[in-house]
Each structure stands twice: as C-alpha cells, then as structure tokens.
Amino acid sequence: MLPGLSEPALFAGSPPLHRRLLQLAAALGAGLPLYWVLGPQPAGWLAWLAPLPVLLLALRSARRDAAWMTLLAAVVGLSSNVAYFRLLMPLPAVLAVIAAKALLWLLVVPATRRLVLRYRAGWTVLAYPLLWVAIDTLMAAFLQDGNWGSLAYSQADYVPVLQVAALAGVPGLLFLLCLLPSALALLLAGGRAYAPAAAASLLLAVTASAAGAWRVQDARAPDGPxxxxxxxxxxxxxxxxxxxxxxxxxxxxxxxxxxxxxxxxxxxxxxxxxxxxxxxxxxxxxxxxxxxxxxxxxxxxxxxxxxxxxxxxxxxxxxxxxxxxxxxxxxxxxxxxxxxxxxxxxxxxxxxxxxxxxxxxxxxxxxxxxxxxxxxxxxxxxxxxxxxxxxxxxxxxxxxxxxxxxxxxxxxxxxxxxxxxxxxxxxxxxxxxxxxxxxxxxxxxLPASVPVAPWAGWLGPLFGWLCVALGLPLLFMGRWRAGRDAAPHSAGGPAAPVSR
Missing domain, CATH: 3.60.110.10 (Carbon-nitrogen hydrolase)
Incomplete structure (x- = not known):
C-alpha cells in the first residue's frame, strides 16, 4: 500500500461560488490539450501529456466534482470533431456521437480515480491504460466505424514509437500512450510514493522508442519498380x-x-x-x-x-x-x-x-x-x-x-x-x-515488404482482449461502501471521508 495520496481538496479553501468558478476554469483548461489530440489531425507529441490535467483534476477533487469536470473537459476536447462530423451526419447525430464519446471519459477517469484512491498501490498506474485499451478493442470489434480516430493513430508520424504496432498492434501502442500520463498523474498527485511506478512507465516508453529506432535503422530503401x-x-x-x-x-x-x-x-x-x-x-x-x-x-x-x-x-x-x-x-x-x-x-x-x-x-x-x-x-x-x-x-x-x-x-x-x-x-x-x-x-x-513473425498477427488482438478481460473487473473494483467514497490516507494520517 502506498500512502502518498492525501484527501482530495482542490480549491477547498475558497468560497463556494469562487470555488465553482475555479473548477469551471480548470475543467475548460484541461479540455484544451484534448482539443488538439482528439480531432482528425492530432498533435502527436501532445497526446502523451494531454490526458494529464484531467487525471490530476479527478485525483484532487471530490467524486461528484471530478465527474462533471471530466465530462466538461471531454466535451471541449471532442468538439474538435464537430466540423468533420457535420460532413457525415446531421447536427443532432453529431451531438449524440460527441455525448457518447464524452461518456466514455466519464466511465474511464472516475473508475481510475476510484481505484487509485481506494488501493493507493503502484499497480493502479495500469488502470487508465487498461480501461482505454479495453474500450478501444470493443469499439474496433463491434462498431460500424470501428475505432476510427483512436488516440493510438496520433503516433503514426513518430516512426520509432510506431514500431510497437508491429509487435502488439494498436492495443499495444494505445496502452503505452496512456501509461505515461497515468504515471505522471499519480506521481504529481501522490508524491514520491509513486516514483517507482512512474519510473517503470517512463523506462518502458523509452525502451519501446529505442527498440523501434533500432528496428527502423535496418529498413531497406525502396528498390521496386x-x-x-x-x-x-x-x-x-x-x-x-x-x-x-x-x-x-x-x-x-x-x-x-x-x-x-x-x-x-x-x-x-x-x-x-x-x-x-x-x-x-x-x-x-x-x-x-x-x-x-x-x-x-x-x-x-x-x-x-x-x-x-x-x-x-x-x-x-x-x-x-x-x-x-x-x-x-x-x-x-x-x-x-x-x-x-x-x-x-x-x-x-x-x-x-x-x-x-x-x-x-x-x-x-x-x-x-x-x-x-x-x-x-x-x-x-x-x-x-x-x-x-x-x-x-x-x-x-x-x-x-x-x-x-x-x-x-x-x-x-x-x-x-x-x-x-x-x-x-x-x-x-x-x-x-x-x-x-x-x-x-x-x-x-515501390517500397519493400518486411517479413512478419507468424505470432505477430495475433499478439495485438490477444493483448487487446486481455485488456478487455482485465478492464471489466476493474470497473467494479474499489466501489465505496454505502454509496460514498472511502477516504484515502494522507501521509501518516488517518482515513477521512471525501466530500461528495
């Protein structure tokens, strides 16, 4: 158990109206980075950090405040798709699609918050990426438009990182992309107690990028007709x-x-x-x-x-x-x-x-x-x-x-x-x-092809469905008793209820 996270108290010392305005501004601000990564032409470098403000707000706020701020930030981010969606469907359908996508954020971020605050353990750094990969896998399998616009595709111009897809497909790439902001959020909200988890996540991202760069250096120049x-x-x-x-x-x-x-x-x-x-x-x-x-x-x-x-x-x-x-x-x-x-x-x-x-x-x-x-x-x-x-x-x-x-x-x-x-x-x-x-x-x-190991074709889908199998139980873990949040411990202090 890691005691680094204290009781969520963001803007707690402010008068009610002032606090609400600060929360509103914070949620809108957290949505701006998402605006530049959730649209049809995302800023690939920003995708590594864009979810961080939303996760921090959720971890440092009471449950109900975390929920509405997450929803507002997600709507701001997803609004970058409005002009594109209007080319494909009428406005009511556009609003319905954006609302549905925003509700996915309302599912993932509060569930991540609940697990982190309830268990205060290093393994909870995996909750956020596991849940997103699970959702992305289900969308790819069952929706008519698949997982169009998955955040994983934001890395398509970063060739070393993109090589993760050769091993674990889009699920592996998305997991790595979501792991880093999850680790940083826990480190910033919980302090040094989460440093090992953050260091391991950073090491994994650096290792994957270095391995990808090594793989690409042997790429053949185009030699076809x-x-x-x-x-x-x-x-x-x-x-x-x-x-x-x-x-x-x-x-x-x-x-x-x-x-x-x-x-x-x-x-x-x-x-x-x-x-x-x-x-x-x-x-x-x-x-x-x-x-x-x-x-x-x-x-x-x-x-x-x-x-x-x-x-x-x-x-x-x-x-x-x-x-x-x-x-x-x-x-x-x-x-x-x-x-x-x-x-x-x-x-x-x-x-x-x-x-x-x-x-x-x-x-x-x-x-x-x-x-x-x-x-x-x-x-x-x-x-x-x-x-x-x-x-x-x-x-x-x-x-x-x-x-x-x-x-x-x-x-x-x-x-x-x-x-x-x-x-x-x-x-x-x-x-x-x-x-x-x-x-x-x-x-x-014509560019050359590259031999692919026989197992590479099923490893990515297998990893995605493994995340589905693990993600569903995560949604039900750590439910607070009697409909209220269980208190996270402050460093060295007793448990205290988190306000609703």
Whole structure:
C-alpha cells in the first residue's frame, strides 16, 4: 500500500461560488490539450501529456466534482470533431456521437480515480491504460466505424514509437500512450510514493522508442519498380454534365499515359470516380482495359456500379496483357454509402513481381481486414480512397499503421485527401495532396515488404482482449461502501471521508 495520496481538496479553501468558478476554469483548461489530440489531425507529441490535467483534476477533487469536470473537459476536447462530423451526419447525430464519446471519459477517469484512491498501490498506474485499451478493442470489434480516430493513430508520424504496432498492434501502442500520463498523474498527485511506478512507465516508453529506432535503422530503401498515383477531386455523379464527365475520364487517361511514359509499372487511381449503370460501367472497363494494354501498366481504379441487385463500390485491377480485370468489392462502407452492398472476398495476386492486395479506403481502418491480407501474403496493398478533406491525415495514417502491423507497403490514392506511399515500417516515403481538375500525380518506387513473425498477427488482438478481460473487473473494483467514497490516507494520517 502506498500512502502518498492525501484527501482530495482542490480549491477547498475558497468560497463556494469562487470555488465553482475555479473548477469551471480548470475543467475548460484541461479540455484544451484534448482539443488538439482528439480531432482528425492530432498533435502527436501532445497526446502523451494531454490526458494529464484531467487525471490530476479527478485525483484532487471530490467524486461528484471530478465527474462533471471530466465530462466538461471531454466535451471541449471532442468538439474538435464537430466540423468533420457535420460532413457525415446531421447536427443532432453529431451531438449524440460527441455525448457518447464524452461518456466514455466519464466511465474511464472516475473508475481510475476510484481505484487509485481506494488501493493507493503502484499497480493502479495500469488502470487508465487498461480501461482505454479495453474500450478501444470493443469499439474496433463491434462498431460500424470501428475505432476510427483512436488516440493510438496520433503516433503514426513518430516512426520509432510506431514500431510497437508491429509487435502488439494498436492495443499495444494505445496502452503505452496512456501509461505515461497515468504515471505522471499519480506521481504529481501522490508524491514520491509513486516514483517507482512512474519510473517503470517512463523506462518502458523509452525502451519501446529505442527498440523501434533500432528496428527502423535496418529498413531497406525502396528498390521496386516505379508506381504512379493519381487523384482528381471532381466526382462524376448523376447530375454531372456529360461533357464534364468525359473531361474527367480523359484527364485520368492522360495521367496514366504520362506516368507510364515516366517509367511507372503500375498506376493507382482513387475510389468511386463515378457511380455507373451497367452499360456505362462496361464502356469504362473496356476503355481502361485497353489503356492498360497499350501503356503496359498494371492499372487500378475505383468505381461504383448500380444494377438490379443494388449498388457496389468496386476496385478494378487491369493487367497489362489486356485480360479481364480482377474486381474487389468494398467490405466496410462509409456513412454516405450505407445503401451499398458490402463485399466479403479478398484479392491477393502477383502484380509487377510482387504479391499485392486490393482494399478500398475504409477497409483499411479495420485491423482484422489488414491482418487477413498479411496472412494471405500481401507484400503491398493497393488502396483507392475517397476522403473528406478534414480527415485526410487520419485516413492515410490509419492505413499506414495497417502496413506496420502486417509488414507490407501501402499505396493509397485518395480524392479530397492525400496520395501516400508508405513502407512496412510506417515511413511515409512520398505524399502529396489531391486537387481538382487537372488533378495530382505522384511517382515513387515501390517500397519493400518486411517479413512478419507468424505470432505477430495475433499478439495485438490477444493483448487487446486481455485488456478487455482485465478492464471489466476493474470497473467494479474499489466501489465505496454505502454509496460514498472511502477516504484515502494522507501521509501518516488517518482515513477521512471525501466530500461528495
């Protein structure tokens, strides 16, 4: 037992109104760091410290005060998503989603507070990361949008730290990211008694980063054939004038020919360039099949096809020998395409001397699909995509993380997003923003894949579900008797009740 935590008494000496105003200001201030890490383009360095003010407020406040301050700070932080969510759903739904996410903070932080104050033991430093990983794992498994925006993805640009995902997936990365603020909160609130737990947490973070840096130093430089990526933001919809639609298709064809002339052996176009009737789809297929043959490139493009069976979001892969294309149907559908039919088949085939897999945009937000392609031997993933501008970084980096988890390179061409080439270590080797007509192109050599140990694919999911198994009992541990907080001991002092 560690006696370092004294009775929570933040602002206790102030008059009631003054105290409430100070608490309000403190909660708003604690929400500001969260604002910069809970949105679609988080500040990765700040993610290591952003939860610290909320945890400190909770540990130094009475139970009810801790609850409402945590909720307010979470709402402030999550409000960074409002503009993005409004692109996807009406305002009432946006508010409901933010409220639901804020309630998760109201679940995790008070539970962490309860365990720390009740047991006053070094092991309670694990409560906060365990609970968040458990929630993140459940979201990834059961929600239609998975764990989109998980705090773990904030580290996608920090390549040494990102290597944790190669060993323990997103669950391991999120655990490490949450462990440090938990340790610092206990150290600052409880004093030297928690120094060993804080030191062990810091040592783990430093060791993981150093091991990741060592792993990356042996990464091979890209040595594969050249690949071209193309994106034109203009969408061909039912209301698009025929002349404009033709201009977009012609521009794509010109880009393919130009990239082939520059040495590209494969060219990737974005998702759902148009939604087509069967006759239109057949004409587009014939045109680009002939283009792949005449330019000698492997060519991937995304289209929507609507027939009597319904609408499907497809990726076609054309071979340079002019054979019929391989067709892949998107598994995980974005909110605007809930009326599309979901696919369930995978596609891995030899392309330009490499085993390559096909996926579409949101598919790569799901670790299970990424793992299935890794198990099937994919060395490169070809990912046509369509983002919403505000989520361009997040969409691209979630896909990068799939490559680290499974040891493959990723080519991702997104309309209203980014054209990205990343290797199996998560290094973004080339990237450029998409644009409207005449569009954007990117030419880069294919990165190498990295052999992945057979156990690596299941270690991450296993760790996540282990956190679920441990996290559920934590929610019920340390409940105060008779509906009131049990008192934490002050250093050397007797127990005293904490005010409600």
């Amino acid at each position: 050249l690949a071209g990526l193309v994106a034109i933001d203009d969408f061909i919809g039912p209301a698009t004038p025929p002349a404009q639609a033709q201009a977009v298709w012609d521009q794509y064809a010109r880009h393919v020919a130009q990239l082939a002339g520059q040495g590209a052996r494969l060219v990737l176009l974005p998702e759902k360039i148009a939604v087509l009737a069967p006759a239109q789809a057949a004409a587009v297929q014939q045109r680009f099949q002939a283009l792949a043959r005449s330019t000698g490139v492997w060519l991937t493009l995304g289209v929507g096809v609507q027939d009597a069976a319904g609408r499907r979001n497809l990726a076609w892969l054309f071979a340079p020998d002019g054979t019929a294309p391989v067709s892949y149907q998107k598994h995980h559908l974005a909110p605007p395409e809930r009326d599309f039919l979901a696919g369930n088949a995978y596609a891995v085939l030899p392309v330009a001397g490499r085993a390559m897999g096909l996926a579409i945009c949101k598919d790569m937000h799901f670790a299970a699909l990424g793992q299935a392609y890794g198990a099937a031997g994919a060395g490169v993933m070809l990912v046509p995509a369509w983002d919403f501008q505000r989520d361009a970084w997040m969409g691209a980096r979630m896909t990068v993380v799939r490559g680290v988890e499974n040891g493959y390179a990723v080519l991702r061409a997104a309309r209203e997003g980014l054209l990205t080439v990343s290797d199996a270590h998560g290094r973004v080797l080339a990237e450029r923003a998409s644009s409207a007509m005449p569009g954007t192109t990117l030419l880069a050599p």
